Amino acid sequence: MTVALVVVSHSRKIAEGAVELAAQMAPDVRFYAVGGTDDGRIGTDLERTIAAFEAGLAEASGDGVVVLTDLGSAVMTAESAVEFCSEPDRVLLADAPLVEGLVAAAVATQGGAAAASVKAAAESIRFGPEPTFDPAESARSQGRGQPAESDEFELINPMGMHARPAAKIAGGLAGLDVEATVNGVDGTSIMELMSLAVGQGGKLRIEAWGKDASKAVNYVRRLVEQGFGEI
Amino acid sequence: MRLGVDWAVQWLTLSARLMSEHREELIALDRAIGDSDHGENMDRGFQAVMEKLAQTPPETPGAALKLAAMALMSKVGGAAGPLYGTAYLRAATALGESAEIDAAALAGALTAARDGIVARGKAALGDKTMVDAWSPAVEAADEVLVAGGDAVAVLAAAAEAAEVGAVTTDPLVARKGRASYLGERSAGHRDPGAASSALLLRAAATAAGFPEGAAE
Numbered sequence: 001m002t003v004a005l006v007v008v009s010h011s012r013k014i015a016e017g018a019v020e021l022a023a024q025m026a027p028d029v030r031f032y033a034v035g036g037t038d039d040g041r042i043g044t045d046l047e048r049t050i051a052a053f054e055a056g057l058a059e060a061s062g063d064g065v066v067v068l069t070d071l072g073s074a075v076m077t078a079e080s081a082v083e084f085c086s087e088p089d090r091v092l093l094a095d096a097p098l099v100e101g102l103v104a105a106a107v108a109t110q111g112g113a114a115a116a117s118v119k120a121a122a123e124s125i126r127f128g129p130e131p132t133f134d135p136a137e138s139a140r141s142q143g144r145g146q147p148a149e150s151d152e153f154e155l156i157n158p159m160g161m162h163a164r165p166a167a168k169i170a171g172g173l174a175g176l177d178v179e180a181t182v183n184g185v186d187g188t189s190i191m192e193l194m195s196l197a198v199g200q201g202g203k204l205r206i207e208a209w210g211k212d213a214s215k216a217v218n219y220v221r222r223l224v225e226q227g228f229g230e231i
Numbered sequence: 232m233r234l235g236v237d238w239a240v241q242w243l244t245l246s247a248r249l250m251s252e253h254r255e256e257l258i259a260l261d262r263a264i265g266d267s268d269h270g271e272n273m274d275r276g277f278q279a280v281m282e283k284l285a286q287t288p289p290e291t292p293g294a295a296l297k298l299a300a301m302a303l304m305s306k307v308g309g310a311a312g313p314l315y316g317t318a319y320l321r322a323a324t325a326l327g328e329s330a331e332i333d334a335a336a337l338a339g340a341l342t343a344a345r346d347g348i349v350a351r352g353k354a355a356l357g358d359k360t361m362v363d364a365w366s367p368a369v370e371a372a373d374e375v376l377v378a379g380g381d382a383v384a385v386l387a388a389a390a391e392a393a394e395v396g397a398v399t400t401d402p403l404v405a406r407k408g409r410a411s412y413l414g415e416r417s418a419g420h421r422d423p424g425a426a427s428s429a430l431l432l433r434a435a436a437t438a439a440g441f442p443e444g445a446a447e
Contacts, residue, residue, distance in 0.1 A: 043272070043308025046316070072408055073310030076351050080304060080313045 002063035003109045003118050004030045004056035008049050008078045009070045012036035018102050026106035030059045044077040053085040064090035064115035068102045094122035101125050104190050107167035120174035121167050124189045147207035149217045157227035160200045165228040166193035172219045176212035232381045233331040234439055239295035241438035247277035249430045260423040264410040268309055269423040276307035293326035314348050321347035334385045338376045341389055345369045359403040361424035368393040368432055386436040393432040397425040
């Protein structure tokens with residue numbers, strides 16, 4: 001894997017539990033769980049956070065480290081650790097809910113995504129009001145009109161659309177200069193892609209606008225034809 | 232009057248003493264609107280500062296503050312660790328390797344500390360955080376500096392303003408940190424971070440000899 005994942009939490013149990021959960025879906029990914037203080041209390045620990053960043057940087061020789069955090073001071077400790085670590089540019093903090101964001105990041109990492117795309121996969125998870133994404137309205141308001149590229153593919157993998165394919169699609173599209181919809185939802189949102197609930201034999205229609213439109217369509221075509229690596 | 236490393240060490244020593252003496256009070260404040268660990272965390276953090284001071288006595292005020300920053304960041308555990316750690320580190324950087332600091336350097340270091348807290352915690356004045364103690368302290372220090380006051384006067388003004396600032400957090404609704412989860416219920420309680428900030432700035436003034444002889 002070219003990306004290592006670090007969890008910084010106030011609680012050792014939260015950090016280790018989140019890693020345990022995410023590792024189920026990403027067996028080859030290297031995780032570092034930094035939770036609690038060195039004397040077993042609730043809190044965050046700068047020295048162990050820096051050590052985890054350095055270990056992750058050594059592990060992820062090709063790319064970088066993506067960090068998930070819980071409450072405010074874990075974010076501050078992680079930010080401080082970035083300033084102190086040897087290669088600050090290669091450590092990316094994801095602004096995402098810890099558990100869901102870590103799962104998305106893990107699946108994207110397992111799929112071979114680069115650090116920036118792994119971060120984007122985590123950050124595509126957002127809580128709050130249901131997204132009101134209307135592709136037709138979005139296209140009109142942005143004046144982008146007819147898509148530059150579009151195509152339709154039949155899912156051949158037995159499990160159809162689930163978290164891992166969604167993370168692969170979202171992670172890849174997030175790294176391109178493109179606006180893309182899949183069956184009308186935002187192609188860079190893991191949650192929205194999962195919500196499509198398309199099974200084997202179902203269709204994915206991608207529409208893409210922007211410089212990398214044809215790359216985006218080809219990317220999704222290749223994933224679908226390869227059954228997302230599941231067949 | 233200029234301040235040297237003796238002042239910085241005395242400041243940290245008095246800070247450790249104050250954190251120990253006010254441990255229960257800070258815990259009580261934090262129990263009301265937070266996770267009730269601020270007093271314990273600050274006490275533990277400054278005990279670690281004292282151990283580091285004994286192991287490797289610093290030679291400049293800047294070195295003393297840098298040593299404190301690293302110990303606080305590693306040992307406090309709560310949000311105060313990275314916040315005070317960043318504050319002391321930025322102050323240390325502002326002071327550089329000077330053996331003695333004057334009023335202007337001191338006011339500059341206080342500003343750098345406050346800016347470090349703001350950068351790390353992203354809180355603004357009125358959010359019911361330690362910024363509500365530090366910002367008025369920095370303003371008061373600058374005023375005294377402009378009026379020609381010396382280093383001791385700068386610290387005395389900062390300490391006084393921080394204490395007033397901490398009291399002004401009582402009616403505020405928290406917009407940052409753990410207390411912000413309480414919303415309106417956070418009003419009517421003093422912010423623990425602002426309270427500990429006021430104590431630390433009081434220690435700085437006392438260490439400089441204000442009021443005269445109080446540090447003895």
